[in-house]
Amino acid sequence: MIKAVTGTKDILPSDIPRWIYLEKTVETVFSNFNYKEIRTPIFEETALFARGIGEETDIVGKEMYTFKDRSDSSLTLKPEMTAAVVRAYLEHSLGAQHSLVKLFYMSPMFRQERPQAGRFRQFHQFGAEAIGSKSPLLDVEMIQIAYEILKSLGLKNLTVKINSLGTSETRENYKNLLKKFLQDKKDKLSEDSRRRFETNILRIFDSKVESDQKIIKDAPKLVDHLDEESKADFEVVKNQLAKFEIPFENDPALVRGLDYYTKLTFEIDSGSVGAQTALCGGGRYDLLIETLGGKPTPATGFAAGIERILLACENEKSFTVSEPAIDIYLVRIDDELESFVSELAGKLRKENLSVDCDYLQRSVKAQMREANKLNAKYVLFIGGDEYKEGLLKLKNMSDSLEKILPLEKIHELISTIKK
Numbered sequence: 001m002i003k004a005v006t007g008t009k010d011i012l013p014s015d016i017p018r019w020i021y022l023e024k025t026v027e028t029v030f031s032n033f034n035y036k037e038i039r040t041p042i043f044e045e046t047a048l049f050a051r052g053i054g055e056e057t058d059i060v061g062k063e064m065y066t067f068k069d070r071s072d073s074s075l076t077l078k079p080e081m082t083a084a085v086v087r088a089y090l091e092h093s094l095g096a097q098h099s100l101v102k103l104f105y106m107s108p109m110f111r112q113e114r115p116q117a118g119r120f121r122q123f124h125q126f127g128a129e130a131i132g133s134k135s136p137l138l139d140v141e142m143i144q145i146a147y148e149i150l151k152s153l154g155l156k157n158l159t160v161k162i163n164s165l166g167t168s169e170t171r172e173n174y175k176n177l178l179k180k181f182l183q184d185k186k187d188k189l190s191e192d193s194r195r196r197f198e199t200n201i202l203r204i205f206d207s208k209v210e211s212d213q214k215i216i217k218d219a220p221k222l223v224d225h226l227d228e229e230s231k232a233d234f235e236v237v238k239n240q241l242a243k244f245e246i247p248f249e250n251d252p253a254l255v256r257g258l259d260y261y262t263k264l265t266f267e268i269d270s271g272s273v274g275a276q277t278a279l280c281g282g283g284r285y286d287l288l289i290e291t292l293g294g295k296p297t298p299a300t301g302f303a304a305g306i307e308r309i310l311l312a313c314e315n316e317k318s319f320t321v322s323e324p325a326i327d328i329y330l331v332r333i334d335d336e337l338e339s340f341v342s343e344l345a346g347k348l349r350k351e352n353l354s355v356d357c358d359y360l361q362r363s364v365k366a367q368m369r370e371a372n373k374l375n376a377k378y379v380l381f382i383g384g385d386e387y388k389e390g391l392l393k394l395k396n397m398s399d400s401l402e403k404i405l406p407l408e409k410i411h412e413l414i415s416t417i418k419k
């Protein structure tokens with residue numbers, strides 16, 4: 001039997017109510033902050049991600065689902081949204097209509113990572129990109145939105161970590177400092193980190209190897225070498241977070257290796273999801289729009305992983321959703337009324353009621369069992385002596401009270417059910 005591809009997951013009908021609850025929460029919070037939804041294609045030209053995420057990253061280097069189509073174009077299933085949103089922003093000149101464009105999305109993403117709990121090859125993210133302002137208050141808005149969504153989902157065990165990466169000049173100077181510091185310790189670093197020493201030294205901070213961590217812990221910190229503007233912006237972020245009563249930690253090891261990331265970077269972790277603790281990550285990327293061919297435009301954003309958030313919610317039992325129920329199940333007592341029952345179901349559905357009936361010639365008892373399984377609020381019995389007299393029997397399943405109604409008074413029945 002063919003199975004789902006490793007690292008992908010079916011979202012079954014029983015999972016859907018929790019997904020919908022999350023999606024509605026996300027939509028409400030984004031609407032409160034005046035973000036408009038954007039949907040981009042599942043695949044893009046490979047060059048977009050190579051340039052927009054960076055050749056040196058794990059995503060581009062090792063994890064992308066890249067393929068040639070029949071016209072020999074190199075295409076890639078999107079591994080993240082920022083590059084795609086910026087592409088759409090530039091292609092449709094969205095900045096010409098509004099000088100600050102605030103967008104949100106929910107979409108599947110694809111990365112060929114090693115699957116484990118909370119890490120998939122097809123997973124879903126929601127997130128935001130706000131393009132056109134360099135205000136640090138907009139960076140705070142990103143954290144606020146993410147935090148508010150997670151809180152609205154009832155999550156408690158959260159840690160907000162922040163850092164500032166400064167401008168690209170600051171970072172160049174800092175990289176030299178870091179190089180000097182690591183020069184005589186280089187041989188003790190792991191192979192990966194030795195490679196990063198040459199290609200992208202900041203990413204040594206991402207190393208999970210304990211001996212690397214020991215060495216890097218005493219390294220000079222980027223946050224202590226910021227330019228004046230970045231320093232001032234970082235202070236604004238911290239003060240504003242305090243005003244919003246969002247607790248945060250400074251994490252000097254929170255770095256992004258690419259030159260177009262600037263100033264604020266943040267992550268929100270959960271203590272309830274095992275090894276993969278990050279629920280969401282984001283920050284400012286003032287130089288990306290230029291990298292993708294636009295004119296210099298400051299921007300900030302974040303992305304959050306839906307599967308991981310739902311896992312945290314499940315582990316914390318942070319919210320419950322009620323079992324989906326149908327309004328009414330039609331129980332057919334006489335076999336020859338099959339067609340009449342289906343006709344009546346049609347009429348009731350036109351009244352916006354959720355209705356089901358039997359298509360398997362089941363006994364009355366089996367039909368009742370089905371009605372219970374479906375959590376039907378009402379059951380309508382059709383047939384027997386009552387039907388011959390033009391009557392129907394309606395049973396309220398919550399209190400078992402029964403009511404006899406003449407067939408022509410179907411509207412009374414509808415209003416009873418809708419109440």
Ligand code: AMP
Nearest residue numbers: 119120123278279280281303304305308
């Ligand atoms: P990133 O785009 O790598 O900054 O990731 C943002 C968020 O997406 C992370 O904090 C995770 O919650 C989620 N995420 C990233 N990669 C995966 C994955 N392979 N499987 C599930 N969730 C992921």
